[in-house]
Structures are given as C-alpha cells and as structure tokens.
Amino acid sequence: xxxxxxxxIGTYSAWRDTARQLAMAGVxxxxxxxxxxxxxxxxFDRPLPTEQGQITVPASFADLTRSLIPxxxxxxxxxxxxxxxxxxxxxxxxxxxxxxxxxxxxDIAKSVHRDLHKMHAFVRFREVTxxxxxxxxxxxxxxxxxxxxxxxxxxxxxxxxxxGDMDWKIITPEVTVTYLDRSLTLKAVASSRPDxxxxxxxxxxxxxxxxxxxxxxxxxxxRAEMPRKYWKNLPEARLIPGLIAGARARTTAMQDxxxxxxxxxxxxxxxxxxxxxxxxxVQTDLTRLSSDLSACTHCPLHGPATQAxxxxxxxxxxxxxxxxxxxxxxxxxxxxxxxxxxxxxxxIAQQAGLNRKAAYVTNAVKHFKFIQRGKRRIHDRPAITEVxxxxxxxxxxLLTVNPDLVLAMxxxxxxxxxGDGSRVLKRRGGMERTRDGRLLLVTLHPSCLLxxxxxxxxxxxxxxxxxxxxxxxxxxxxxxx
Numbered sequence: 001x002x003x004x005x006x007x008x009i010g011t012y013s014a015w016r017d018t019a020r021q022l023a024m025a026g027v028x029x030x031x032x033x034x035x036x037x038x039x040x041x042x043x044f045d046r047p048l049p050t051e052q053g054q055i056t057v058p059a060s061f062a063d064l065t066r067s068l069i070p071x072x073x074x075x076x077x078x079x080x081x082x083x084x085x086x087x088x089x090x091x092x093x094x095x096x097x098x099x100x101x102x103x104x105x106x107d108i109a110k111s112v113h114r115d116l117h118k119m120h121a122f123v124r125f126r127e128v129t130x131x132x133x134x135x136x137x138x139x140x141x142x143x144x145x146x147x148x149x150x151x152x153x154x155x156x157x158x159x160x161x162x163x164g165d166m167d168w169k170i171i172t173p174e175v176t177v178t179y180l181d182r183s184l185t186l187k188a189v190a191s192s193r194p195d196x197x198x199x200x201x202x203x204x205x206x207x208x209x210x211x212x213x214x215x216x217x218x219x220x221x222x223r224a225e226m227p228r229k230y231w232k233n234l235p236e237a238r239l240i241p242g243l244i245a246g247a248r249a250r251t252t253a254m255q256d257x258x259x260x261x262x263x264x265x266x267x268x269x270x271x272x273x274x275x276x277x278x279x280x281x282v283q284t285d286l287t288r289l290s291s292d293l294s295a296c297t298h299c300p301l302h303g304p305a306t307q308a309x310x311x312x313x314x315x316x317x318x319x320x321x322x323x324x325x326x327x328x329x330x331x332x333x334x335x336x337x338x339x340x341x342x343x344x345x346x347x348i349a350q351q352a353g354l355n356r357k358a359a360y361v362t363n364a365v366k367h368f369k370f371i372q373r374g375k376r377r378i379h380d381r382p383a384i385t386e387v388x389x390x391x392x393x394x395x396x397x398l399l400t401v402n403p404d405l406v407l408a409m410x411x412x413x414x415x416x417x418x419g420d421g422s423r424v425l426k427r428r429g430g431m432e433r434t435r436d437g438r439l440l441l442v443t444l445h446p447s448c449l450l451x452x453x454x455x456x457x458x459x460x461x462x463x464x465x466x467x468x469x470x471x472x473x474x475x476x477x478x479x480x481x
C-alpha cells in the first residue's frame with residue numbers, strides 16, 4: 001500500500017507529480033491511500049516506485065482534476081487517480097457520462113465549482129488599520145470565510161484580479177491568503193473567526209434595506225442562492241428576517257401609493273422626439289442605467305462574471321457601436337472594448353478616420369461568459385436566451401443616446417438589434433433597420449479578424465472591416481449636412 005501525503009499548500013501540483021509517478025509504475029488505484037500531510041500514513045506504507053513507461057491523458061483531464069483535488073474528504077484525489085489509470089486503457093472514458101466514476105467525478109466537480117462561486121459572492125471584507133508601513137496609500141481589508149472544500153488556492157487569483165488595488169487577507173479555518181504590497185502568499189494556518197468591525201456596514205445596511213423589493217420576494221430562491229450558513233458573515237443578513245416579515249405591508253403600501261410620471265427616456269418614442277435630448281437629462285439617464293445594470297440578475301451570466309460592463313461615450317453621440325459581449329479584460333476593468341479585439345478596433349478605426357471617443361460604445365450582452373481552463377478564462381458564446389435577456393439594457397441605451405447610425409459588429413449584436421443574427425458575411429456592409437426603425441450598418445466583429453490565421457483571407461477581411469468603418473464615417477458626414 002502506498003500512502004502519499006500531500007502538502008496543504010500546493011496540493012494539486014504535488015498530486016499531479018505523485019500520480020504520474022505511480023501511474024507510470026503501473027500501481028493500481030486500490031493500492032494507493034491518498035491524504036494530506038497531517039493525515040496518518042498506513043502502517044503498511046511503501047515508498048514511491050521508480051517511474052517507467054509513459055502515460056497519456058486528454059486535455060480535458062487536467063481541468064477535471066483541478067476541480068477534484070480540492071474536494072474536502074479526499075475522495076476527489078482517489079477518484080482522479082482512478083480515472084487516470086483507467087484512461088490508459090479507455091481513451092474516451094471521460095465522454096461516457098453513464099460511467100459511475102465519470103458521473104461521480106462530475107458531481108464532485110459541480111460541488112467544488114459551486115463552492116468557488118459562493119466564495120466569489122459571499123466574501124465580505126472589513127477595512128482594518130494597516131499592519132505594515134504607515135506610509136502606504138493602499139487600504140487594508142480582512143475577511144473570514146468557511147469554504148466547503150479546499151478551494152483557497154484556486155480562488156486566490158480571482159481576488160487578486162478583482163482587488164489588486166488594495167491589501168487584503170482572507171482567513172479560513174485552515175489557510176490564510178494574504179495579498180500585501182502586490183505580493184500573494186498562502187499559509188496553512190489553523191485559525192478561528194477574527195473579531196471584525198467596519199463602520200461602513202451600517203451605511204451598507206441602510207442601502208441594502210432601501211433597494212429591497214418586497215414585491216419580488218422569493219425566500220426559497222433567495223436561500224438557494226444565499227444559504228443560511230453564509231449569513232453569519234454577511235452584514236446585511238441581520239436585516240433579512242425583518243425585511244421578509246414586513247414585505248407584505250410594504251407591498252400593500254406600494255400598491256396604495258399614487259402612480260408617478262415615468263422618466264423621460266422611457267416615456268418618449270423615437271419617431272416623436274427631437275434629435276437631441278438636453279445633455280444634463282441624458283447624462284442622468286445614463287448614470288441611472290449604469291447603476292441599475294450593476295444589479296442585473298436577468299440571466300445566469302451575472303453569477304460567475306466579475307461585474308456588468310455598461311457602455312461608454314458621449315451622451316449625444318451620433319454613432320452607437322454595438323459589439324457582442326465583454327471579454328476577460330473588460331470584465332476585470334468594467335469598460336467595453338479594452339481587450340485585444342478592442343485594441344484592434346481602435347487601430348483600424350483610426351485608419352478609417354473614425355474617432356472612437358466621439359461614438360457611444362457598448363455590447364449586446366453585458367456580462368462576460370467564459371469557460372475556466374486552469375487559470376485562464378476562455379470566451380464562450382452566449383445563448384440566444386441570454387442575448388434576449390440583455391436586450392432590455394441595449395434598448396435603454398438606444399433610447400437614451402438616440403444615435404443617427406448604429407454599427408452592429410458580429411452575429412450576437414445583429415440578433416439583439418434586428419432579431420436575426422444569421423448570414424453575417426453575406427449581410428456585411430449592408431444597411432438595415434433596428435427593431436425600432438433606426439438606421440443600422442452590418443459589419444464583422446474585430447475578434448473574428450484575430451481568429452483568422454495570417455493569410456490573404458485575414459488581410460481581405462481586415463480590409464472589408466476598414467471599408468465598413470469608412471462607410472459609417474461617410475454616412476454620418478452626409479447626415480450631418
């Protein structure tokens with residue numbers, strides 16, 4: 001019996017190296033007792049064998065094992081090694097969802113992914129006095145969280161990307177994750193919940209109570225997304241029972257209240273409104289829209305995404321440029337078109353004489369949809385239902401900015417604006433109408449150019465895209481007189 005004991009920090013890398021050594025020596029799964037360094041070894045423990053031969057696994061196996069190793073009870077490590085040994089004889093094993101080992105692995109991976117999502121959502125930082133140099137301008141925060149699985153390592157980069165402008169510490173019962181002076185460290189330290197207090201929590205509680213909508217109260221759905229085990233660490237949780245208890249009375253008061261006049265940007269019709277709305281009013285509407293969007297939960301994409309990415313640009317822009325959805329860099333920065341595709345767009349737009357700063361730039365879908373592959377987040381195409389759920393925000397932007405011309409870049413933008421996102425290549429360069437009758441120019445999305453290999457086809461597609469932007473500039477010049 002082999003009893004490999006893995007460190008609490010660096011568990012995945014240690015498991016991978018040990019599993020490779022055991023599998024190459026032909027050690028079967030039932031002769032391996034996996035555990036962490038603080039677990040006692042088997043009294044019949046044998047040293048690791050000498051490597052011999054070779055092993056092969058599909059690319060998807062690495063992603064699966066990253067989701068199995070953090071499993072709390074150690075079953076994930078055992079199951080991952082079992083699949084590793086079986087894959088040497090059955091290459092297509094992971095695609096067989098009916099296989100009991102594969103099915104169990106998928107269930108464990110789903111549980112770990114859910115735990116990661118809950119940690120993303122329910123870590124609450126409290127500001128504390130910095131323990132290091134008092135000359136530092138960076139704010140310091142501490143948080144306590146109790147994960148179901150050993151996910152401190154895989155989740156650390158998420159918080160570095162989101163909160164890289166401050167120093168922080170996340171304490172769990174087993175590990176302390178520290179980000180200090182832009183340096184990340186993890187230590188396996190047994191800890192208890194610290195006594196944390198933040199004067200801003202009272203302000204946050206006031207805000208939370210003010211946005212609570214009693215007419216949309218669904219306690220079961222709320223508890224499903226925010227289980228009670230997390231409530232003790234959430235400053236707003238102490239308000240929830242009282243808000244639920246008073247929901248019926250607040251709903252009745254809302255129903256009895258007099259109706260209010262709808263805001264200007266929702267009440268007007270495009271064909272009955274002058275070309276320009278006063279700038280102060282439009283700016284107020286765009287600010288309100290951005291604030292409302294940040295709380296959007298119309299589709300499942302809001303869960304894993306860092307934040308909603310609203311449009312940006314002049315409030316009276318004659319041109320609205322509509323892309324598809326935010327990418328990794330847009331999701332982190334909260335701004336549209338700042339990633340590789342946006343940078344390519346800026347270069348080609350400059351060549352075409354199009355000033356991006358004079359246009360309103362946005363996306364059809366406001367949250368980043370991705371597939372996690374190791375530490376990378378790979379762009380994933382949104383479903384039509386997700387595009388349709390986001391159309392409400394795009395239509396509000398159209399009503400508010402009221403552009404002379406809309407530039408639809410890619411199939412997703414075209415579907416959101418016209419209801420039909422098919423045959424983009426055939427429709428490219430053509431003039432159409434949006435759902436509400438606005439003039440629309442169809443073109444490719446710059447990410448399409450990035451995916452093409454260096455060839456004449458890429459050069460031709462880039463030239464077509466540049467010509468479309470030139471066409472847009474000429475149309476705006478003609479319409480401006």
